[in-house]
Amino acid sequence: MFVRTTDPLLRPNSLRALGMSSGSDPIVRLNEITYKKGKEIYGEKEPAEYVYQVKTGAVRSYKLLSDGRRQIGAFHLAGDIFGLENGTTHRFTTEAVVDTTVLLIKRQSLETVAESDAMVAKNLLGMTTTNLQHAEDHMLLLGRKTSLERVAAFLIEMDKRLTAAGVLALPMSRRDIADYLGLTLETVSRAISHLHELGVLGFVGNTQRQIILLDRHQLASLDLQP
Amino acid sequence: MFVRTTDPLLRPNSLRALGMSSGSDPIVRLNEITYKKGKEIYGEKEPAEYVYQVKTGAVRSYKLLSDGRRQIGAFHLAGDIFGLENGTTHRFTTEAVVDTTVLLIKRQSLETVAESDAMVAKNLLGMTTTNLQHAEDHMLLLGRKTSLERVAAFLIEMDKRLTAAGVLALPMSRRDIADYLGLTLETVSRAISHLHELGVLGFVGNTQRQIILLDRHQLASLDLQP
DNA sequence: CGTACGGTTGACTAGCCTCAACCAGAGTGG
DNA sequence: CCACTCTGGTTGAGGCTAGTCAACCGTACG
Numbered sequence: 197m198f199v200r201t202t203d204p205l206l207r208p209n210s211l212r213a214l215g216m217s218s219g220s221d222p223i224v225r226l227n228e229i230t231y232k233k234g235k236e237i238y239g240e241k242e243p244a245e246y247v248y249q250v251k252t253g254a255v256r257s258y259k260l261l262s263d264g265r266r267q268i269g270a271f272h273l274a275g276d277i278f279g280l281e282n283g284t285t286h287r288f289t290t291e292a293v294v295d296t297t298v299l300l301i302k303r304q305s306l307e308t309v310a311e312s313d314a315m316v317a318k319n320l321l322g323m324t325t326t327n328l329q330h331a332e333d334h335m336l337l338l339g340r341k342t343s344l345e346r347v348a349a350f351l352i353e354m355d356k357r358l359t360a361a362g363v364l365a366l367p368m369s370r371r372d373i374a375d376y377l378g379l380t381l382e383t384v385s386r387a388i389s390h391l392h393e394l395g396v397l398g399f400v401g402n403t404q405r406q407i408i409l410l411d412r413h414q415l416a417s418l419d420l421q422p
Numbered sequence: 423m424f425v426r427t428t429d430p431l432l433r434p435n436s437l438r439a440l441g442m443s444s445g446s447d448p449i450v451r452l453n454e455i456t457y458k459k460g461k462e463i464y465g466e467k468e469p470a471e472y473v474y475q476v477k478t479g480a481v482r483s484y485k486l487l488s489d490g491r492r493q494i495g496a497f498h499l500a501g502d503i504f505g506l507e508n509g510t511t512h513r514f515t516t517e518a519v520v521d522t523t524v525l526l527i528k529r530q531s532l533e534t535v536a537e538s539d540a541m542v543a544k545n546l547l548g549m550t551t552t553n554l555q556h557a558e559d560h561m562l563l564l565g566r567k568t569s570l571e572r573v574a575a576f577l578i579e580m581d582k583r584l585t586a587a588g589v590l591a592l593p594m595s596r597r598d599i600a601d602y603l604g605l606t607l608e609t610v611s612r613a614i615s616h617l618h619e620l621g622v623l624g625f626v627g628n629t630q631r632q633i634i635l636l637d638r639h640q641l642a643s644l645d646l647q648p
Numbered sequence: 649c650g651t652a653c654g655g656t657t658g659a660c661t662a663g664c665c666t667c668a669a670c671c672a673g674a675g676t677g678g
Numbered sequence: 679c680c681a682c683t684c685t686g687g688t689t690g691a692g693g694c695t696a697g698t699c700a701a702c703c704g705t706a707c708g
Contacts, residue, residue, distance in 0.1 A: 240648075259562045261646040267565040269558055282551035287558055310543075314536075317543040324550045325508035331557035332495055332513055336485045338564035339493040339604030343664070370687065378565030380665055385688055405686090420487040422466070569696065596655065609696055611656055631654090 226299045231292035237279075240289045244281040246300040250274050253296025254367040257288035258375065268376040270330060271368065273357050280323055294367045338378045341420070346377040347387035348419040351397070355409055363400060364407040391415070452525045457518035463505075466515045470507040472526040476500050479522025480593040483514035484601065494602040496556060497594065499583050506549055520593045564604045567646070572603040573613035574645040577623070581635055589626060590633040617641070 228251065231237055237248065240259060248255075255272040269288055272278040281287060281303070310317040337346055350373060354364055366373075370381040377384065388407075391397050396415050400406035409415060454477065457463055463474065466485060474481075481498040495514055498504045507513060507529070536543040563572055576599060580590055592599075596607040603610065614633075617623050622640050626632035635641060 259558070260648070261562070261566060262648055263646060265566040265646075267562040269561055282547060287555060311540055314538070314540070314543065317536075317540065317547070321543070321547050321550060322508060324547060324554060328550060328554045328557060329513060331554060331561060332485070335495055335557060335560055335564055336487070336493040338561055339601075340487060340491040369685095375565075381687085382666085382689085383664060386664095389688070420489060420491075422486065422488055595653095606697055607655080608657085608698085612696090615656070 226301055228297060228299055230295065230297045233292055233294050233296075235292050237290040237292065237298070238286050240286055242286050243284055244279065244286050244303055246279060247277065247303050247306060248272075248279045248290075249277045249299045251297040251299055253298075254293040255290050255296060255298075256293050256368065256372055256376075257290040259288060266375045267378070268372060269334070270327075271372075271376065273367075277323060280320070280327075282324070293372065343377075343379055343383050344387050344390065345419050346379060347373075347384060347391070348415050350377055351391075351407070351409065352412075352415060352419060355412070359409075362408060364409060366405060366407065391418075452527055454523060454525055456521065456523045459518055459520050459522075461518050463516040463518065463524070464512050466512055468512050469510055470505065470512050470529055472505060473503065473529050473532060474505045475503045475525045477523040477525055479524075480519040481516050481522060481524070482519050482594065482598055482602075483516040485514060492601045493604065494598060495560070496553075497598075497602065499593075503549055506546070506553075508550070519598065569603075569605055569609050570613050570616065571645050572605060573599075573610060573617070574641050576603055577617075577633070577635065578638075578641060578645060581638070585635075588634060590635060592631055592633065617644075 231253075237255065238244075238246075250272050252274055254274075255276075255278060256268050257270050257272065257278060258266050258268040260266050270278070271293070272290075278290060279286065306316070306320070310320055337349055341349065351364065354366060358364070358367075368376075370384050374381040374384045379387075388397070392399070394414070396409070396411045396418070398408040398410055400408060457479075463481065464470075464472075476498050478500055480500075481502075481504060482494050483496050483498065483504060484492050484494040486492050496504070497519070498516075504516060505512065532542070532546070536546055563575055567575065577590065580592060584590070584593075594602075596610050600607040600610045605613075614623070618625070620640070622635070622637045622644070624634040624636050626634060
């Protein structure tokens with residue numbers, strides 16, 4: 197799914213790559229902003245002025261119902277691009293999960309480049325398709341998987357995306373995970389405890405924020421796929 | 423969301439429009455195929471050879487888990503384009519819900535055109551974004567809405583897309599609706615009965631496949647949005 | 649005419665949610 | 679340095695929503 201490079205900011209689908217013309221001249225300048233934990237980056241229905249790439253930290257993007265129920269559509273980790281809208285307004289609210297630094301680029305400048313540069317247009321389409329694919333898989337999870345399968349799928353996804361040396365240091369809280377998986381935080385907690393009892397995972401020290409995956413194969417078997 | 427024209431095949435995002443160059447010369451030929459009710463159009467993971475547009479009828483696209491649980495990601499009705507993949511393989515299985523005629527176009531020919539024609543590339547991106555937007559909204563429904571809210575949202579969506587003279591003639595079965603909404607067919611049936619009791623909808627004759635929406639305003643209030 | 653299919657409804661069950669208590673670690677201020 | 683509070687996490691008891699299983703009904707169809 198993602199190409200692994202030593203530096204996530206330099207992989208093919210980076211903002212830098214997006215802003216390159218086919219002739220590989222950097223066309224746009226990248227600015228940098230840091231958001232404190234919990235701070236909003238942009239709100240749903242706000243005009244989409246910028247496109248972002250996570251440099252360090254993590255971002256959640258979500259929708260709210262009027263009574264406060266929340267659905268997180270995606271977590272954006274180091275290297276991920278977000279805020280790429282086609283229309284002129286954002287369709288999610290995004291917040292920093294932890295202290296987070298992002299690169300940003302004016303949406304407008306991207307669009308004008310895409311007009312004339314097929315390479316850039318292709319990159320835009322590719323990124324949108326990646327998002328679509330993730331959303332499609334997530335619909336299956338939300339519509340048809342059990343709580344244990346959801347949590348297993350989540351751990352596998354995060355393992356692929358942010359593991360360092362076999363330890364998952366999850367930046368997000370149980371509540372965030374729950375709102376991503378369409379569950380309650382208690383159910384998430386119970387599922388993780390259950391996986392612990394099964395010997396699929398362990399914890400670093402006493403704190404349970406860091407998880408060691410002990411048996412990836414068994415974990416994968418708990419998440420039904422095709 | 424959708425532009426209304428008298429003929430759904432002629433609205434802006436049609437296959438015909440897709441196949442036009444900026445100079446509006448028709449570049450590609452459109453073929454036509456008819457599928458009997460229940461017949462598969464293409465399978466998940468099959469190579470994506472064609473892009474389709476529904477001429478008459480309805481199509482469901484879905485994913486399966488290995489134990490048979492099914493999640494329908496979308497219904498495609500007259501005028502809708504589907505099977506537009508960026509990679510080379512399909513990510514859903516699609517079947518005709520009823521007897522259905524589709525137009526088709528070789529994916530390859532579209533791609534080559536998009537290479538050189540910014541207009542076509544823009545259309546492709548726009549359609550992918552429309553699909554993404556639908557998937558994002560559906561995640562919220564699947565993750566956070568109650569059964570009654572889901573069914574109400576479904577009826578509202580179908581009302582927007584296929585109502586003729588205040589009557590919803592649903593082409594799909596209760597099972598299809600259930601697999602679209604992440605419910606069971608019994609729960610869908612009960613929700614519809616409940617809406618009937620509430621006086622929000624009625625039926626044409628004895629058959630309950632055709633639904634009259636009596637109170638769209640009340641229906642909308644049952645589906646929490648922002 | 650009999651059968652198959654799709655839909656409805658009822659009785660019961662189960663999985664997840666709600667409410668609540670409790671606990672550990674990180675800050676904070678006296 | 680210690681008490682205090684706050685936050686995030688776990689766990690238990692009980693309730694509710696949606697799922698399961700099953701019977702029944704009407705229409706369509708061979």
